[in-house]
Amino acid sequence: MEELFKQVVDWYMANINYFTVTLLMAIESSFIPFPSEIIIPPAAYKAANGDLNVYLVVVFGTLGAIIGALFNYYLAKFLGQKLLLKFADTRFARMMLMDRAAVEKAEKYFEKNGNISTLIGRLVPGIRQLISIPAGLVSMNLKNFILYTMIGSGIWNIILALLGYFFYSQKERLEMYYHEITYIMLGLGALYVAYLIYNGFKKNKKAEA
Numbered sequence: 271m272e273e274l275f276k277q278v279v280d281w282y283m284a285n286i287n288y289f290t291v292t293l294l295m296a297i298e299s300s301f302i303p304f305p306s307e308i309i310i311p312p313a314a315y316k317a318a319n320g321d322l323n324v325y326l327v328v329v330f331g332t333l334g335a336i337i338g339a340l341f342n343y344y345l346a347k348f349l350g351q352k353l354l355l356k357f358a359d360t361r362f363a364r365m366m367l368m369d370r371a372a373v374e375k376a377e378k379y380f381e382k383n384g385n386i387s388t389l390i391g392r393l394v395p396g397i398r399q400l401i402s403i404p405a406g407l408v409s410m411n412l413k414n415f416i417l418y419t420m421i422g423s424g425i426w427n428i429i430l431a432l433l434g435y436f437f438y439s440q441k442e443r444l445e446m447y448y449h450e451i452t453y454i455m456l457g458l459g460a461l462y463v464a465y466l467i468y469n470g471f472k473k474n475k476k477a478e479a
Contacts, residue, residue: 286313291331298399335392335426398423
């Protein structure tokens with residue numbers, strides 16, 4: 271697997287263009303793990319040398335992210351939802367205090383918070399690819415899903431493009447800035463989760479009162 275990954279990376283480095291940026295970003299955004307930091311920065315560096323346009327690198331990178339996200343969305347929508355509802359009807363699910371009512375409650379929650387969850391999720395490493403799955407499970411409004419996926423992915427791609435454009439030739443600085451930004455995004459995700467927990471706790475308190 272590691273050898274295959276290396277071959278793909280070597281092929282990409284030798285064939286960086288708008289199509290390959292779109293293709294690999296679609297793969298990165300699906301359930302196949304492929305880091306975006308080895309896709310956008312090299313393409314942006316190539317743009318800095320005049321071989322590509324950095325704005326188009328961001329545009330096609332974001333287009334690829336949307337394609338991959340839609341793949342996960344429909345996979346979860348047509349397969350995951352049916353399997354989840356079937357599982358909710360089993361005795362084992364009831365032993366886990368899970369039933370159709372709980373599934374419907376989760377669906378309503380994501381319907382209410384899906385927009386911001388999708389946007390924030392696209393910015394958090396490790397969550398970026400996965401956030402499309404609950405969106406598909408609850409059949410999140412497709413226009414909103416695409417819009418917030420585009421915004422979140424666009425912001426992330428702009429960050430990576432800026433790093434590649436200005437620092438790709440300085441590998442140590444590039445890695446340092448990338449790690450710092452990753453920590454910031456993880457912190458942002460943690461703050462959002464903490465907010466959701468606090469908000470849910472607050473609502474439960476009000477309901478009890």
